[in-house]
Amino acid sequence: MIEEPKRPRRSLGPLRMVWREMLKYPGRMATAGGALITTATSTLAIPYGFRQIIDKGFAQGADPNAIRSWFLMLMGVVVVLAVATAIRFYSVSWLGERVVGDIRLRVQRHLLTLAPSFFEENSPKEISSRMTADTAIIEQIVGTTVSVALRNAIMALGGVIYLFALEPGLTAWLVIAIPVVILPIAAFGRKLRAVSRSSQDRVADIGALTAEVLGALKVVQAFNQEGREQGRFAAAVERTFDTGRHRIMIRAIMTAVIMFLIFGSITMIMWRGAIGVAEGSITGGTIAAFVVTAGIVAGAFGSLTEVYGDLVRGAGAASRLAELLSEHPTIAPPARALVLPSPARGKLAFERVTFRYPSRPELPALHDFNLTIEPGETVAIVGPSGAGKSTLFQLAERFYDPQGGAIKIDGVPLASADPAEIRARIALVPQEGVLFAASARDNLRYGNWHADDEAIWQAARAANAEGFLRALPQGLDTFLGEDGARLSGGQRQRIAIARALLRDAPILLLDEATSALDAESERLVQDAVETLMAQRTTLVIAHRLATVRKADRIVVMDGGRIVEQGTHESLSGQGGLYARLASLQFDAVVSGQPIAPLG
């Protein structure tokens, strides 16, 4: 949940963004506006009709035809009111849904252009809550609050004018009575909302405490802490009760005060009115119309007092969304992007690259780093955890720009090219096979949407994924479920490999999985990896002995620098970092033990 700011900004300025979105639908706005005015005026016409009916229709010896026409007219007003209300509700709710949909689309489109570093400082969880909670507030503003505000403003104004026309003397009393009634209600309402919020918080505490204690029940029982947990829970229950009692007390007082004020003022006004009727200066119909209209006007003012608070909340939500929209992408195509040479050769070079992650500026992840990978060459990167291996991938994909040096593909510095063009030349196989909640076919085609089933099966075969894909209940149409939960780790990796094969890019960035696989899976994945590496420039973060053996070159990294380079044989004999890492990690593979990560 996005937390409400402690001291909410009172400015309604950010709502301009919402207003601009609404203006894109002038037809709907006009329909909604027309219906709004119609409902407000026909609501006010009802007391006018009452007055006529009471004064004329109920009079002794009245003409039945006149009675009929007055009642028919009143029925007509009621029909207009009902239909216009439906149209108003549909149009404003439509606007609410549409505007929020449009804002969500805009925000998502913008988020997709931002560099990954943005999401390190702004958690995706918080952003997704802005996409749901904040947009829901805006939907309420557009779909309800604005229409409530306008309708009530029209009714309040129209009602007061009608009342003055009807009975100026009584209305003067009413104008004094309205603030006397409304202001305490508004003040109580605010207090009540604050207390309700803290009451909800206390209830949430109870939920959290219950979950915590039940989740750790074995520990609680093993340490004989039942008494302590009972005490903690009892304290939380009492706190909740106290806040609840405070809330209902305010509510009880509020009810008494409001009832007294409302019925008290109505009685006072009726009293004045009764004197008028006795003196013959006011008719019974006028009194009836006056009381009904006064009720409408008071209700309208009451609603208006709530509107401002809602608008402030809406402005807060809009400003949080506007913040996301105003975030500039740090990685963007240059004004005049260089075109990468065609056909692609697949040369990847890091030239004197120095890089620090924006969130850790004090720690260089790469130090004056030089590495050139020739077209078709396979380079295996090994090194201890935190050596900077994954950082090479992040920079090659241009998720970040280095502070010094350059990364070049086929001689073109990444910063001078369009990121989309760079990424089209790279196939990335991440350590964890990322799967989308979609069919197996779409998960594979993520590498290339033009691939037909024949190409998909060919890639699946090459990635050793054909067997399990064919065994799926609906073949390629099988839904892989949230995050591909229905597949094993090894199967997910092979899907990721098949996807990269379909992408058919000249450069392959492969982060070998560190998770232990059984021998059979391991062999299948290894075969698939080898098919994938053939004839491509490959940079592989290696965790398997088979991979480093196959590599043309092994680059050993530590602390963001290259410390050794060579082949498995040459490096094993040197007695350096590689030999140490290899003896710790690879012997296990050789002896058939589960594979442990090298990095």
Ligand SMILES: Nc1ncnc2c1ncn2[C@@H]1O[C@H](COP(=O)(O)OP(=O)(O)OP(=O)(O)O)[C@@H](O)[C@H]1O
């Ligand atoms: N997003 C990030 N923000 C800040 N620092 C980071 C980030 N990613 C990595 N680092 C830091 O940069 C350094 C290099 O990290 P990198 O992920 O490249 O190491 P690695 O060799 O791939 O390690 P491992 O084998 O554990 O994945 C580490 O000190 C790490 O803590």
